[in-house]
């Protein structure tokens with residue numbers, strides 16, 4: 001399987017790249033700057049390229065640029081992405097008066113991305129902390145993935161299972177990305193208040 005991580009020079013993209021490389025996935029990390037991509041890729045033992053070169057001929061492109069750039073980057077790459085499935089991991093947060101809020105009152109970043117690209121869009125992994133991905137061992141939490149395309153979602157759930165010791169869970173249609181993205185504000189608040197690195201785990205599945 002071939003996966004491109006757009007903006008994979010960042011902490012989250014590098015964490016995903018390292019985990020999936022260990023699992024045998026062929027990874028290319030992308031950057032706006034090819035030199036930065038090559039430098040970070042060499043450390044990880046993966047390939048590096050510009051964002052637009054990275055997404056050519058892959059099974060999945062992960063949109064792991066800074067959240068505020070996710071929509072513009074999707075627009076810029078739409079023609080090269082073609083029908084490639086895209087995983088959106090972004091959340092819009094607003095920090096105000098010492099508190100963190102979901103920045104949006106409607107829709108989600110992932111749904112906006114889906115308006116711009118031809119392939120199926122998935123949303124997930126928002127609650128996985130990059131710092132924990134960088135440590136050894138699977139994360140003790142679940143991953144939740146929303147999307148409207150069953151085949152693409154199966155692929156992302158499989159990739160998610162390489163990250164956590166919990167479950168990779170189908171979280172329903174892409175519109176449920178509103179909840180996944182909004183939940184990030186809750187996680188960030190909890191981390192700050194309790195000085196922890198919180199993750200998500202659903203109960204009720206039995207053994």
Ligand SMILES: NC(=O)c1ccc[n+]([C@@H]2O[C@H](COP(=O)([O-])OP(=O)(O)OC[C@H]3O[C@@H](n4cnc5c(N)ncnc54)[C@H](OP(=O)(O)O)[C@@H]3O)[C@@H](O)[C@H]2O)c1
Pocket residue numbers: 007008009010011012013030031032033036037063064065066067069070073089090091125126127128129130131
């Ligand atoms: N950090 C976490 O714990 C975490 C957890 C779950 C999900 N996420 C999500 O994962 C994504 C990446 O997070 P991160 O912490 O790795 O972010 P980041 O380090 O702030 O940014 C990632 C990469 O985005 C690129 N970038 C920055 N500004 C850009 C722009 N204006 N246009 C295009 N590319 C730009 C940069 O790559 P180049 O300069 O090399 O192009 C940068 O290395 C975000 O959507 C975030 O919400 C993060």
